[in-house]
Amino acid sequence: MSSPNLFKVCRHVSPDCPVESSIYGYYPSLGGNAFFLAWFAAMLVVNTLLGIKFKRWAYMTAVSLGCISEVIGYAGRVILHKNPYSKAGFDMQIVCLVIAPAFFAAGIYLMLKHLTLFFGPSDSPINPRLYTWIFISCDVVSLILQGAGGGISATADSYATQRSGNNVALAGIVFQVFTLLVFAGMAGLYCYRRQQRLKGHSKHEEDADAPETTRNVQVYIFSLIFAYLCILTRCSYRIAEMAGGWRNPIMLSETYFMVCDGAMIALSTATMIFCHPGLYFA
Structure with a gap:
């Protein structure tokens, strides 16, 4: 495999600087990346309107920041095309x-x-209000590591520095996956404890005590699980991509990127917005 010319004086594709020697080794798809740019821009608008309508400020802020980051990122890939x-x-x-x-x-x-x-x-293993503090704090740690790693890679002037940035970002994504798995474990434990308690109830008591039996709430829970799995799939892909180092076969495949990153996050975002919590909870 040829070494990329990222750190020699290459400003444009030329006979001395072929596209194969660029960081990704290909021209990113204009159509695919422009589609995702437009998609996340549209999701940003819809999410903002729903957030204002239902006054879900924290949720609106988190999802909007994600959409803005995606828009900027895909704009960068359009430039790379x-x-x-x-x-x-x-x-x-x-x-x-x-x-x-x-x-x-x-x-x-x-x-x-x-x-x-x-x-x-009553079935929560910890005070429910601690969930936000614990998991958002862990998310901030992973965000700092990923941002720092991306920043190091973006400003690197040597392969060693670029590898260091890659490793820092990889650590951030691994920590993010760990946090996602702990989150799933806590949610699963809550569901298990609740189901165990409901076993001792009569059918009438169970129906009265189980609002999750309503169709709308079931839809919301399944949508949340789907969005979670999409994000987990994307993070798993990124771990495999980064663990192989720069210009490994996974990194050099735009098909993998479009499916495992772009499509997964697009589906997750659409689910989180069109199944907005404001539609299900007052």
């Missing part, structure tokens, strides 16, 4: 597309507190 050696385009996408899912994960974390309070806090 025009010039695969564009430093501005590389910087925009390496930082923003790496950190964006952390904001969407924060939106999901915010809802565990509300769900436990809605269904009844």
Whole structure:
């Protein structure tokens, strides 16, 4: 595999600087990246309007920051389509597309507190109000690591420095996956404890004590699980991509990126917005 010319004087594709020697080794798809740019811009508008309508300020802020990061990141990839050696385009996408899912994960974390309070806090292993503090704090740590790693990679002037940035960002994503798994464990424990308690109730008592049996709340819970799985899939892909180092086969495949990152986060975002918590909870 040829070594990329990222750190020699290459400003545009030329006979001395072929596209194959650029950081990703290809021209990013104009159509695909422009689609995701427009998609997240539209989601940003819809999310803002719903957030204002339902006064879900924290949720609106988290999801909006994710959408803004995605828009900037895909704008960077559009720039890279025009010039695969564009430093501005590389910087925009390496930082923003790496950190964006952390904001969407924060939106999901915010809802565990509300769900436990809605269904009844007695089955929660900890005070429901601590969920937000614990998981958002962990999300901030992963966000800092990913942002720092992306920043180091974006400003690197040597391969060693770039590898260091990659490793820092990788640590942030691994920590994010760990946080997602702990979150799933806490949610699962709450559901288990609740189901165990409801086993001792009569059918009438169970129906009265289980608002989750209503169709709307069931739809919301399944939408949250789907969004969670999409984010987890994306993070798992990024771990595999970054663990292989720069210009490994996964990183050099735009198909993998479009499906495992772009599509996963687009589906997660659409689910979180069109199944907005304001539609289900007062």
